[in-house]
Amino acid sequence: MSIRGKAFIAGAFEHPLREIPDRSTHQVVAEVALGALADAGLSLSDVDGYFCDASLGFGPLSMVDYLGIHPTHVDSTETGGSSYVVHVGHAAEAIAAGSCSVALVAMAGRPRSTAMRRPTVDEPTPDAVFESLWGMSGAVNGYALAATRHMHEFGTTSAQLAEVKVAASLHAQHNPNAFLPKPVTVEEVLDSPMISSPLHRQDCCVVTDGGGAVVVVSPEVARQLGRTSVKVLGHGETVKHADNGRIDLTYTGAVVSGPRAFEEAGVTPADIDYASIYDSFTITVIETIEDLGFCAKGEGGRFVSDGALVAPDGRLPFNTDGGGLCNNHPSNRGGMTKIIEAVRQLRGEAHEAVQVPDCTIALAHGTGGSIGTRMGSATLILGTADA
Amino acid sequence: MSAPLPVPTPAVSAEAEEFWAATAEGRLLLRRCDDCGTVIWYPRAHCPACGSQRTSWTQASGKGTVYTFTVVHRSMLEGFRDALPYVIAYVELEEGPRVLTNVVDCDPASVEVGMPVSVVFHDTGTGRALFRFRPA
Numbered sequence: 409m410s411i412r413g414k415a416f417i418a419g420a421f422e423h424p425l426r427e428i429p430d431r432s433t434h435q436v437v438a439e440v441a442l443g444a445l446a447d448a449g450l451s452l453s454d455v456d457g458y459f460c461d462a463s464l465g466f467g468p469l470s471m472v473d474y475l476g477i478h479p480t481h482v483d484s485t486e487t488g489g490s491s492y493v494v495h496v497g498h499a500a501e502a503i504a505a506g507s508c509s510v511a512l513v514a515m516a517g518r519p520r521s522t523a524m525r526r527p528t529v530d531e532p533t534p535d536a537v538f539e540s541l542w543g544m545s546g547a548v549n550g551y552a553l554a555a556t557r558h559m560h561e562f563g564t565t566s567a568q569l570a571e572v573k574v575a576a577s578l579h580a581q582h583n584p585n586a587f588l589p590k591p592v593t594v595e596e597v598l599d600s601p602m603i604s605s606p607l608h609r610q611d612c613c614v615v616t617d618g619g620g621a622v623v624v625v626s627p628e629v630a631r632q633l634g635r636t637s638v639k640v641l642g643h644g645e646t647v648k649h650a651d652n653g654r655i656d657l658t659y660t661g662a663v664v665s666g667p668r669a670f671e672e673a674g675v676t677p678a679d680i681d682y683a684s685i686y687d688s689f690t691i692t693v694i695e696t697i698e699d700l701g702f703c704a705k706g707e708g709g710r711f712v713s714d715g716a717l718v719a720p721d722g723r724l725p726f727n728t729d730g731g732g733l734c735n736n737h738p739s740n741r742g743g744m745t746k747i748i749e750a751v752r753q754l755r756g757e758a759h760e761a762v763q764v765p766d767c768t769i770a771l772a773h774g775t776g777g778s779i780g781t782r783m784g785s786a787t788l789i790l791g792t793a794d795a
Numbered sequence: 796m797s798a799p800l801p802v803p804t805p806a807v808s809a810e811a812e813e814f815w816a817a818t819a820e821g822r823l824l825l826r827r828c829d830d831c832g833t834v835i836w837y838p839r840a841h842c843p844a845c846g847s848q849r850t851s852w853t854q855a856s857g858k859g860t861v862y863t864f865t866v867v868h869r870s871m872l873e874g875f876r877d878a879l880p881y882v883i884a885y886v887e888l889e890e891g892p893r894v895l896t897n898v899v900d901c902d903p904a905s906v907e908v909g910m911p912v913s914v915v916f917h918d919t920g921t922g923r924a925l926f927r928f929r930p931a
Protein backbone atom coordinates (compact mmCIF):
# COMPACT_ATOMS: atom_id res chain seq x y z
CA MET A 409 0.00 0.00 0.00
CA SER A 410 1.37 3.40 -0.98
CA ILE A 411 0.61 6.50 1.06
CA ARG A 412 1.02 8.79 -1.94
CA GLY A 413 -1.79 11.34 -1.88
CA LYS A 414 -3.60 9.58 0.99
CA ALA A 415 -2.85 12.25 3.60
CA PHE A 416 -2.19 15.97 3.86
CA ILE A 417 -0.43 18.18 6.39
CA ALA A 418 -3.14 20.71 7.18
CA GLY A 419 -1.55 22.57 10.07
CA ALA A 420 1.93 23.35 11.38
CA PHE A 421 3.22 25.37 14.29
CA GLU A 422 6.69 26.08 15.67
CA HIS A 423 6.90 27.49 19.18
CA PRO A 424 8.26 31.06 18.94
CA LEU A 425 10.40 30.81 22.09
CA ARG A 426 13.93 29.40 22.38
CA GLU A 427 14.22 29.55 26.19
CA ILE A 428 11.22 28.56 28.34
CA PRO A 429 12.22 28.34 32.02
CA ASP A 430 8.79 28.93 33.56
CA ARG A 431 6.44 26.40 31.95
CA SER A 432 6.19 22.64 32.13
CA THR A 433 7.25 20.73 29.02
CA HIS A 434 3.77 19.22 28.85
CA GLN A 435 2.39 22.75 28.72
CA VAL A 436 4.67 23.56 25.78
CA VAL A 437 3.42 20.42 23.98
CA ALA A 438 -0.15 21.64 24.49
CA GLU A 439 0.76 25.08 23.16
CA VAL A 440 2.26 23.73 19.93
CA ALA A 441 -0.56 21.19 19.54
CA LEU A 442 -3.19 23.91 19.85
CA GLY A 443 -1.15 26.15 17.55
CA ALA A 444 -0.99 23.53 14.81
CA LEU A 445 -4.70 22.71 15.16
CA ALA A 446 -5.62 26.41 14.98
CA ASP A 447 -3.44 26.74 11.87
CA ALA A 448 -5.42 23.91 10.30
CA GLY A 449 -8.78 25.26 11.42
CA LEU A 450 -9.36 22.24 13.63
CA SER A 451 -9.81 21.71 17.38
CA LEU A 452 -8.74 19.14 19.96
CA SER A 453 -12.08 17.34 19.70
CA ASP A 454 -11.36 16.61 16.02
CA VAL A 455 -8.17 14.70 16.86
CA ASP A 456 -8.45 10.91 16.61
CA GLY A 457 -4.76 10.05 16.16
CA TYR A 458 -1.85 11.00 18.43
CA PHE A 459 1.85 10.61 17.65
CA CYS A 460 4.67 11.41 20.09
CA ASP A 461 8.16 10.35 21.15
CA ALA A 462 8.83 8.51 24.43
CA SER A 463 10.38 11.42 26.32
CA LEU A 464 7.34 12.61 28.25
CA GLY A 465 6.02 9.74 30.29
CA PHE A 466 4.47 6.35 29.71
CA GLY A 467 4.33 6.34 25.90
CA PRO A 468 1.41 8.48 24.77
CA LEU A 469 -0.76 7.89 27.86
CA SER A 470 0.07 10.96 29.93
CA MET A 471 -0.08 13.43 27.07
CA VAL A 472 -3.35 12.04 25.66
CA ASP A 473 -4.83 12.43 29.15
CA TYR A 474 -3.33 15.93 29.61
CA LEU A 475 -4.49 17.15 26.20
CA GLY A 476 -7.92 15.61 26.73
CA ILE A 477 -8.11 13.85 23.37
CA HIS A 478 -9.75 10.49 22.60
CA PRO A 479 -7.68 8.83 19.90
CA THR A 480 -8.49 5.66 18.00
CA HIS A 481 -4.86 5.40 16.91
CA VAL A 482 -1.68 6.12 18.92
CA ASP A 483 2.00 5.70 18.07
CA SER A 484 4.98 6.56 20.28
CA THR A 485 7.74 5.34 17.99
CA GLU A 486 10.98 6.68 19.50
CA THR A 487 13.88 7.22 17.12
CA GLY A 488 15.30 10.39 18.65
CA GLY A 489 15.30 13.46 16.45
CA SER A 490 13.97 11.55 13.46
CA SER A 491 10.84 10.46 15.37
CA TYR A 492 8.52 13.13 13.97
CA VAL A 493 9.44 12.44 10.36
CA VAL A 494 8.63 8.80 11.09
CA HIS A 495 5.39 9.89 12.75
CA VAL A 496 4.14 11.78 9.68
CA GLY A 497 4.79 8.68 7.58
CA HIS A 498 3.02 6.47 10.10
CA ALA A 499 0.15 8.95 10.37
CA ALA A 500 -0.30 8.84 6.59
CA GLU A 501 -0.36 5.02 6.75
CA ALA A 502 -2.89 5.06 9.60
CA ILE A 503 -5.09 7.50 7.71
CA ALA A 504 -4.83 5.42 4.51
CA ALA A 505 -5.83 2.35 6.54
CA GLY A 506 -8.82 4.19 7.98
CA SER A 507 -7.81 4.04 11.62
CA CYS A 508 -7.84 7.83 12.08
CA SER A 509 -8.50 10.95 10.03
CA VAL A 510 -7.00 13.80 12.07
CA ALA A 511 -3.55 12.91 13.39
CA LEU A 512 -1.71 15.23 15.75
CA VAL A 513 2.11 14.95 15.85
CA ALA A 514 3.50 17.05 18.70
CA MET A 515 6.79 17.43 20.55
CA ALA A 516 8.61 19.74 22.96
CA GLY A 517 11.55 19.79 25.32
CA ARG A 518 13.49 22.28 27.40
CA PRO A 519 17.18 21.29 27.42
CA ARG A 520 18.28 24.91 27.99
CA SER A 521 16.23 25.16 31.14
CA THR A 522 16.41 21.66 32.58
CA ALA A 523 19.15 19.11 32.97
CA MET A 524 19.31 16.98 29.83
CA ARG A 525 17.07 14.05 30.57
CA ARG A 526 16.70 10.78 28.75
CA PRO A 527 13.93 8.27 29.22
CA THR A 528 14.83 6.05 32.16
CA VAL A 529 15.20 2.33 31.52
CA ASP A 530 15.22 -0.53 34.02
CA GLU A 531 18.39 -2.09 32.63
CA PRO A 532 21.21 -0.49 30.64
CA THR A 533 21.17 -1.37 26.95
CA PRO A 534 23.78 -4.03 26.02
CA ASP A 535 25.82 -1.57 23.97
CA ALA A 536 25.99 1.05 26.71
CA VAL A 537 28.89 -0.32 28.73
CA PHE A 538 31.09 -0.59 25.64
CA GLU A 539 30.45 3.03 24.69
CA SER A 540 30.17 4.88 27.99
CA LEU A 541 33.72 4.45 29.32
CA TRP A 542 35.73 6.53 26.88
CA GLY A 543 34.71 10.09 27.65
CA MET A 544 31.98 10.52 25.02
CA SER A 545 30.63 13.86 26.17
CA GLY A 546 27.38 14.40 24.29
CA ALA A 547 26.56 13.76 20.66
CA VAL A 548 29.42 15.77 19.20
CA ASN A 549 32.12 13.11 19.67
CA GLY A 550 30.30 10.50 17.57
CA TYR A 551 29.78 12.97 14.75
CA ALA A 552 33.42 14.04 15.00
CA LEU A 553 34.46 10.40 14.52
CA ALA A 554 32.37 10.32 11.34
CA ALA A 555 33.83 13.62 10.12
CA THR A 556 37.42 12.41 10.58
CA ARG A 557 36.72 9.28 8.56
CA HIS A 558 34.83 11.18 5.84
CA MET A 559 37.79 13.56 5.53
CA HIS A 560 40.22 10.62 5.37
CA GLU A 561 38.33 8.75 2.65
CA PHE A 562 37.12 11.64 0.50
CA GLY A 563 39.34 14.65 1.22
CA THR A 564 36.50 16.66 2.76
CA THR A 565 37.83 19.80 4.49
CA SER A 566 36.85 21.83 7.54
CA ALA A 567 36.20 24.80 5.25
CA GLN A 568 33.68 22.70 3.30
CA LEU A 569 31.92 21.72 6.53
CA ALA A 570 31.84 25.41 7.46
CA GLU A 571 30.00 26.24 4.23
CA VAL A 572 26.98 24.38 5.64
CA LYS A 573 26.91 26.64 8.70
CA VAL A 574 27.43 29.74 6.56
CA ALA A 575 24.42 28.88 4.37
CA ALA A 576 22.24 28.24 7.43
CA SER A 577 23.29 31.56 8.96
CA LEU A 578 22.48 33.46 5.76
CA HIS A 579 18.95 32.08 6.08
CA ALA A 580 18.64 32.64 9.82
CA GLN A 581 19.17 36.41 9.46
CA HIS A 582 15.65 36.61 8.03
CA ASN A 583 14.02 34.65 10.88
CA PRO A 584 13.09 36.93 13.80
CA ASN A 585 12.82 33.92 16.14
CA ALA A 586 16.21 32.43 15.23
CA PHE A 587 18.48 31.73 18.20
CA LEU A 588 21.58 32.78 16.20
CA PRO A 589 20.41 35.32 13.60
CA LYS A 590 23.83 36.72 12.66
CA PRO A 591 25.46 35.67 9.35
CA VAL A 592 28.89 34.11 9.79
CA THR A 593 31.83 33.48 7.44
CA VAL A 594 33.87 30.34 6.82
CA GLU A 595 36.75 31.97 8.69
CA GLU A 596 34.56 32.65 11.74
CA VAL A 597 33.49 29.01 11.84
CA LEU A 598 37.09 27.82 11.57
CA ASP A 599 38.17 30.30 14.27
CA SER A 600 35.50 29.16 16.73
CA PRO A 601 36.79 26.91 19.53
CA MET A 602 37.55 23.28 18.69
CA ILE A 603 35.09 21.07 20.59
CA SER A 604 35.96 17.60 19.30
CA SER A 605 38.26 17.56 16.28
CA PRO A 606 37.53 18.23 13.49
CA LEU A 607 34.29 19.86 14.70
CA HIS A 608 34.34 23.46 15.96
CA ARG A 609 31.68 25.06 18.10
CA GLN A 610 30.05 26.54 15.01
CA ASP A 611 29.83 23.10 13.39
CA CYS A 612 27.35 22.23 16.16
CA CYS A 613 23.63 22.95 16.35
CA VAL A 614 22.07 25.21 18.98
CA VAL A 615 20.61 23.98 22.27
CA THR A 616 17.10 25.43 22.58
CA ASP A 617 13.92 24.96 24.52
CA GLY A 618 10.79 24.82 22.42
CA GLY A 619 8.73 22.51 20.29
CA GLY A 620 6.50 22.11 17.28
CA ALA A 621 3.52 20.23 15.96
CA VAL A 622 1.86 19.30 12.70
CA VAL A 623 -1.62 18.00 11.93
CA VAL A 624 -1.94 15.25 9.31
CA VAL A 625 -5.44 14.71 7.89
CA SER A 626 -7.31 12.62 5.35
CA PRO A 627 -8.03 14.04 1.88
CA GLU A 628 -11.71 14.39 2.86
CA VAL A 629 -10.86 16.50 5.92
CA ALA A 630 -8.30 18.53 3.94
CA ARG A 631 -10.93 19.46 1.34
CA GLN A 632 -13.20 20.87 4.06
CA LEU A 633 -10.52 23.16 5.48
CA GLY A 634 -9.90 26.70 4.31
CA ARG A 635 -6.13 26.46 4.74
CA THR A 636 -3.66 25.31 2.07
CA SER A 637 -2.70 21.71 2.81
CA VAL A 638 0.51 19.96 1.83
CA LYS A 639 0.32 16.50 0.31
CA VAL A 640 2.28 13.58 1.75
CA LEU A 641 3.93 11.93 -1.25
CA GLY A 642 6.28 9.39 0.25
CA HIS A 643 8.19 8.28 3.31
CA GLY A 644 11.01 5.96 4.25
CA GLU A 645 12.56 4.98 7.56
CA THR A 646 15.26 2.74 8.99
CA VAL A 647 17.68 2.20 11.84
CA LYS A 648 21.36 2.14 10.87
CA HIS A 649 23.60 0.70 13.57
CA ALA A 650 27.05 -0.56 14.51
CA ASP A 651 26.49 -3.70 12.43
CA ASN A 652 28.24 -6.25 14.63
CA GLY A 653 31.32 -4.09 15.04
CA ARG A 654 31.69 -3.40 11.30
CA ILE A 655 30.39 0.14 11.57
CA ASP A 656 31.01 2.34 8.52
CA LEU A 657 30.92 6.01 9.52
CA THR A 658 30.92 7.41 5.99
CA TYR A 659 27.20 6.96 5.39
CA THR A 660 23.90 7.35 7.23
CA GLY A 661 20.54 5.59 7.30
CA ALA A 662 19.43 7.91 4.51
CA VAL A 663 20.82 5.34 2.04
CA VAL A 664 17.77 3.24 2.96
CA SER A 665 15.11 5.79 3.92
CA GLY A 666 15.82 8.11 0.97
CA PRO A 667 15.32 5.70 -1.94
CA ARG A 668 12.19 4.26 -0.31
CA ALA A 669 10.70 7.75 0.03
CA PHE A 670 11.62 8.74 -3.53
CA GLU A 671 10.15 5.54 -4.93
CA GLU A 672 6.87 5.94 -3.09
CA ALA A 673 6.61 9.59 -4.14
CA GLY A 674 7.49 8.75 -7.75
CA VAL A 675 10.11 11.49 -7.90
CA THR A 676 13.92 11.75 -8.02
CA PRO A 677 16.41 14.01 -6.23
CA ALA A 678 16.39 16.28 -9.31
CA ASP A 679 12.69 17.00 -8.67
CA ILE A 680 13.25 18.39 -5.15
CA ASP A 681 12.78 22.18 -5.07
CA TYR A 682 13.58 22.58 -1.36
CA ALA A 683 15.15 20.26 1.24
CA SER A 684 15.07 20.33 5.03
CA ILE A 685 18.19 18.35 5.94
CA TYR A 686 18.85 17.33 9.54
CA ASP A 687 21.73 19.47 10.73
CA SER A 688 22.72 18.46 14.23
CA PHE A 689 26.27 19.04 12.98
CA THR A 690 27.66 20.22 9.66
CA ILE A 691 28.94 16.71 8.85
CA THR A 692 25.38 15.38 9.23
CA VAL A 693 24.33 17.51 6.25
CA ILE A 694 27.33 16.52 4.10
CA GLU A 695 26.76 12.78 4.56
CA THR A 696 22.98 13.04 4.26
CA ILE A 697 22.90 14.93 0.95
CA GLU A 698 25.25 12.30 -0.50
CA ASP A 699 23.10 9.46 0.81
CA LEU A 700 19.89 11.03 -0.52
CA GLY A 701 21.47 11.20 -3.98
CA PHE A 702 21.86 14.96 -4.37
CA CYS A 703 25.51 14.26 -5.20
CA ALA A 704 27.80 11.23 -5.39
CA LYS A 705 29.21 9.60 -2.23
CA GLY A 706 32.21 11.59 -1.07
CA GLU A 707 31.30 14.67 -3.14
CA GLY A 708 29.26 16.41 -0.42
CA GLY A 709 32.04 18.76 0.61
CA ARG A 710 32.65 19.92 -2.93
CA PHE A 711 28.88 20.11 -3.62
CA VAL A 712 28.25 22.66 -0.84
CA SER A 713 31.31 24.82 -1.44
CA ASP A 714 29.84 27.04 -4.16
CA GLY A 715 26.73 28.17 -2.31
CA ALA A 716 24.60 25.23 -3.45
CA LEU A 717 22.61 25.23 -0.21
CA VAL A 718 21.80 28.96 -0.21
CA ALA A 719 18.20 29.93 -0.99
CA PRO A 720 16.59 30.89 -3.21
CA ASP A 721 19.06 30.38 -6.07
CA GLY A 722 21.32 27.52 -4.93
CA ARG A 723 21.04 24.10 -6.57
CA LEU A 724 19.65 22.65 -3.34
CA PRO A 725 18.12 25.38 -1.13
CA PHE A 726 18.10 23.94 2.40
CA ASN A 727 16.96 24.83 5.94
CA THR A 728 15.62 28.26 5.06
CA ASP A 729 14.55 28.87 8.68
CA GLY A 730 18.22 28.74 9.70
CA GLY A 731 17.97 25.06 10.64
CA GLY A 732 19.26 23.49 13.79
CA LEU A 733 22.60 25.19 13.26
CA CYS A 734 21.14 28.70 13.72
CA ASN A 735 17.39 28.74 14.32
CA ASN A 736 16.06 26.01 16.59
CA HIS A 737 16.78 22.43 17.72
CA PRO A 738 14.10 21.98 20.38
CA SER A 739 14.58 19.15 22.88
CA ASN A 740 17.88 18.34 21.09
CA ARG A 741 15.68 16.92 18.33
CA GLY A 742 15.44 18.67 14.99
CA GLY A 743 12.99 16.51 13.01
CA MET A 744 9.84 18.52 13.70
CA THR A 745 11.27 21.88 12.70
CA LYS A 746 12.50 20.25 9.47
CA ILE A 747 8.93 19.27 8.56
CA ILE A 748 7.52 22.68 9.52
CA GLU A 749 9.90 24.65 7.28
CA ALA A 750 9.15 22.30 4.36
CA VAL A 751 5.43 23.01 4.90
CA ARG A 752 6.13 26.76 4.92
CA GLN A 753 8.03 26.50 1.64
CA LEU A 754 5.26 24.49 -0.07
CA ARG A 755 2.64 26.96 1.15
CA GLY A 756 4.77 29.86 -0.12
CA GLU A 757 5.00 31.13 3.45
CA ALA A 758 8.75 31.10 4.02
CA HIS A 759 10.42 34.49 4.42
CA GLU A 760 10.38 36.26 1.04
CA ALA A 761 14.18 36.49 1.02
CA VAL A 762 14.49 32.69 1.11
CA GLN A 763 11.20 31.50 -0.43
CA VAL A 764 12.00 29.13 -3.30
CA PRO A 765 10.00 30.27 -6.35
CA ASP A 766 7.36 27.77 -7.54
CA CYS A 767 8.24 25.37 -4.74
CA THR A 768 6.25 22.25 -5.64
CA ILE A 769 8.11 19.29 -4.14
CA ALA A 770 10.05 19.37 -0.88
CA LEU A 771 11.95 16.86 1.21
CA ALA A 772 12.33 16.71 5.00
CA HIS A 773 14.94 14.39 6.47
CA GLY A 774 15.35 13.46 10.13
CA THR A 775 18.21 11.82 12.01
CA GLY A 776 18.10 10.52 15.57
CA GLY A 777 20.54 8.97 18.01
CA SER A 778 24.16 9.12 16.88
CA ILE A 779 25.83 8.75 13.50
CA GLY A 780 28.76 7.40 15.55
CA THR A 781 26.92 4.33 16.85
CA ARG A 782 23.24 3.82 15.98
CA MET A 783 20.78 6.18 14.40
CA GLY A 784 17.19 6.51 13.30
CA SER A 785 16.76 7.88 9.81
CA ALA A 786 13.56 9.04 8.16
CA THR A 787 12.81 10.79 4.88
CA LEU A 788 9.55 12.50 3.99
CA ILE A 789 8.63 13.86 0.57
CA LEU A 790 5.88 16.45 0.45
CA GLY A 791 4.22 18.33 -2.36
CA THR A 792 1.70 21.00 -3.14
CA ALA A 793 -1.91 19.86 -3.52
CA ASP A 794 -1.52 19.40 -7.30
CA ALA A 795 1.91 17.73 -7.11
CA MET B 796 49.84 19.29 32.22
CA SER B 797 46.49 17.51 32.17
CA ALA B 798 45.50 14.70 34.51
CA PRO B 799 45.54 11.07 33.33
CA LEU B 800 42.32 9.69 31.86
CA PRO B 801 39.92 8.49 34.53
CA VAL B 802 39.23 4.74 34.71
CA PRO B 803 35.47 4.42 35.22
CA THR B 804 34.08 1.10 36.43
CA PRO B 805 32.02 -0.75 33.81
CA ALA B 806 28.48 -1.83 34.70
CA VAL B 807 28.65 -5.49 33.76
CA SER B 808 25.76 -7.58 32.45
CA ALA B 809 25.65 -11.37 32.74
CA GLU B 810 26.20 -11.67 28.98
CA ALA B 811 29.59 -9.94 29.17
CA GLU B 812 30.80 -11.05 32.60
CA GLU B 813 33.58 -13.29 31.30
CA PHE B 814 34.76 -10.55 28.96
CA TRP B 815 35.29 -8.18 31.86
CA ALA B 816 36.80 -10.84 34.14
CA ALA B 817 39.44 -11.51 31.46
CA THR B 818 40.39 -7.84 31.26
CA ALA B 819 41.67 -8.07 34.84
CA GLU B 820 44.14 -10.73 33.59
CA GLY B 821 45.20 -8.57 30.65
CA ARG B 822 43.28 -10.57 28.07
CA LEU B 823 40.95 -9.13 25.41
CA LEU B 824 38.24 -11.67 24.61
CA LEU B 825 36.00 -11.75 21.55
CA ARG B 826 32.87 -13.80 21.08
CA ARG B 827 32.95 -15.98 17.95
CA CYS B 828 30.22 -17.98 16.25
CA ASP B 829 30.80 -21.75 16.36
CA ASP B 830 28.70 -22.21 13.23
CA CYS B 831 29.69 -19.45 10.77
CA GLY B 832 32.94 -18.24 12.37
CA THR B 833 31.90 -14.59 12.50
CA VAL B 834 33.70 -12.59 15.18
CA ILE B 835 31.04 -10.76 17.21
CA TRP B 836 31.21 -7.25 18.68
CA TYR B 837 30.02 -6.08 21.18
CA PRO B 838 29.91 -9.46 22.98
CA ARG B 839 26.54 -11.19 22.95
CA ALA B 840 25.30 -14.74 23.32
CA HIS B 841 23.93 -15.14 19.79
CA CYS B 842 25.51 -14.53 16.39
CA PRO B 843 23.97 -11.53 14.63
CA ALA B 844 25.32 -12.82 11.30
CA CYS B 845 23.61 -16.23 11.21
CA GLY B 846 21.37 -16.35 14.26
CA SER B 847 23.20 -19.27 15.88
CA GLN B 848 23.19 -19.46 19.65
CA ARG B 849 26.37 -21.57 19.65
CA THR B 850 29.09 -19.01 20.31
CA SER B 851 32.24 -19.07 22.42
CA TRP B 852 35.07 -16.87 23.65
CA THR B 853 38.35 -16.50 21.81
CA GLN B 854 41.34 -14.36 22.71
CA ALA B 855 42.11 -11.38 20.50
CA SER B 856 45.68 -10.52 19.47
CA GLY B 857 45.23 -7.03 20.91
CA LYS B 858 46.57 -5.51 17.70
CA GLY B 859 44.72 -3.18 15.39
CA THR B 860 44.71 0.11 13.49
CA VAL B 861 42.92 3.41 14.05
CA TYR B 862 39.74 3.47 11.88
CA THR B 863 38.86 7.00 12.98
CA PHE B 864 39.41 9.28 15.96
CA THR B 865 38.59 12.62 17.53
CA VAL B 866 40.64 14.79 19.86
CA VAL B 867 38.23 15.97 22.56
CA HIS B 868 38.83 19.57 23.66
CA ARG B 869 35.62 20.19 25.63
CA SER B 870 33.98 17.72 27.97
CA MET B 871 31.14 17.88 30.46
CA LEU B 872 32.23 14.65 32.14
CA GLU B 873 33.79 14.74 35.56
CA GLY B 874 37.33 13.37 35.49
CA PHE B 875 37.55 13.50 31.71
CA ARG B 876 37.21 17.28 31.98
CA ASP B 877 40.56 17.35 33.80
CA ALA B 878 42.24 15.09 31.21
CA LEU B 879 41.67 17.31 28.15
CA PRO B 880 42.67 16.98 25.40
CA TYR B 881 42.14 13.22 25.02
CA VAL B 882 41.55 10.87 22.10
CA ILE B 883 38.42 8.80 21.44
CA ALA B 884 38.82 6.35 18.57
CA TYR B 885 37.37 3.39 16.76
CA VAL B 886 40.16 0.84 16.56
CA GLU B 887 39.77 -1.88 13.95
CA LEU B 888 41.02 -5.10 15.53
CA GLU B 889 43.00 -7.62 13.47
CA GLU B 890 40.04 -9.96 13.91
CA GLY B 891 37.67 -7.47 12.19
CA PRO B 892 35.52 -5.61 14.72
CA ARG B 893 35.82 -1.84 15.15
CA VAL B 894 35.75 -1.07 18.86
CA LEU B 895 35.22 2.25 20.57
CA THR B 896 38.10 3.11 22.89
CA ASN B 897 40.77 5.66 23.80
CA VAL B 898 44.22 6.04 22.28
CA VAL B 899 46.67 6.81 25.10
CA ASP B 900 50.39 7.17 25.83
CA CYS B 901 51.01 9.61 22.98
CA ASP B 902 50.57 13.22 21.92
CA PRO B 903 46.93 13.50 20.72
CA ALA B 904 48.19 15.56 17.76
CA SER B 905 50.25 12.56 16.57
CA VAL B 906 47.25 10.22 16.13
CA GLU B 907 46.32 9.38 12.54
CA VAL B 908 43.81 7.19 10.73
CA GLY B 909 45.52 3.88 9.91
CA MET B 910 48.03 4.12 12.74
CA PRO B 911 48.96 0.68 14.20
CA VAL B 912 48.05 0.32 17.87
CA SER B 913 48.12 -2.37 20.56
CA VAL B 914 45.94 -2.91 23.59
CA VAL B 915 46.78 -1.79 27.13
CA PHE B 916 44.67 -2.41 30.21
CA HIS B 917 43.85 0.22 32.81
CA ASP B 918 42.87 -1.30 36.15
CA THR B 919 39.65 0.01 37.66
CA GLY B 920 40.50 -1.49 41.05
CA THR B 921 37.26 -3.53 40.97
CA GLY B 922 38.48 -6.73 39.32
CA ARG B 923 37.90 -5.29 35.85
CA ALA B 924 40.11 -3.26 33.55
CA LEU B 925 39.46 -0.94 30.62
CA PHE B 926 40.89 -1.88 27.23
CA ARG B 927 42.64 1.10 25.68
CA PHE B 928 45.20 1.31 22.89
CA ARG B 929 48.62 2.87 22.45
CA PRO B 930 50.81 3.32 19.37
CA ALA B 931 52.31 -0.08 18.47
Ligand SMILES: [Zn+2]
Pocket residue numbers: 828829830831832833842843844845846847
Ligand atom coordinates in the same frame (compact mmCIF):
# COMPACT_ATOMS: atom_id res chain seq x y z
ZN1 LIG C 1 27.12 -17.17 12.97
